[in-house]
Amino acid sequence: MIEEGKPLFVQIAEQVEDSIVDGSLAEEAQAPSTNELAAFHRINPATAAKGVNMLVDKGVLYKRRGIGMFVAAGARDMLLTERRREFALRYVQPLLVEARRIGLGPDDVADLIRAGAEPATP
Template identity: 80%
Template sequence: MIEEGKALFLQIAEQIEDSIVDGSLDEETKAPSTNELAAFYRINPATAAKGVAMLTDKGVLYKRRGIGMFVTAGARDQLLTERRAEFADRYIDPLLAEARTLGLGPEDLAALLRERAAASTATDTITEGKNPA
């Protein structure tokens, strides 16, 4: 899990966010404590606390005094909205710029996406040992 060149507290925050987005950490459930995170990743508890504090400031986690940190209701939707915006900025905008350069319109892009998605699905099915038919 530890990536070189990226702050550990950011990686902790991203890992918790990933767990919320993929549903393994449900809304209104207890999040891992800073001590649990520190022990699991073998890092300083203050570093883990910084990642958790970042999520608290962002409104993804909240504290129940004497009990621990919990996932905020609506956190998954909030994170999905943020990630969709980041996805558009990182991938869609450059894709549209290149498509314009190549003279491709929205229908052309949609057709390419459908074609590639179908090919990817067929490859995944074959890779899993299933017959695509």
């Protein structure tokens, strides 16, 4: 679950964002605490805190004094917009690099995507 190559705190933040994007962590719901994240991912609490702070700075989480962290209203839309913007860079570019290496053109790739998206015929 934890991979090398990307700072750990960024990965922690992204996993919290994943739960917001897929709806398992609703807006205005309480987010996991730094210590819960640290224990769950078996990482240093300072690293978990850095991930949480990144989400606070970004406006995804906000702090209620004495209670904990909560998901901000509008966080899901914000994350969806951001992820759609990054989709080309993160997923399409690597796809095209590999396609080129094995001699597939953009149209071939598009055909494969269409075929893959169709419901499997029994």
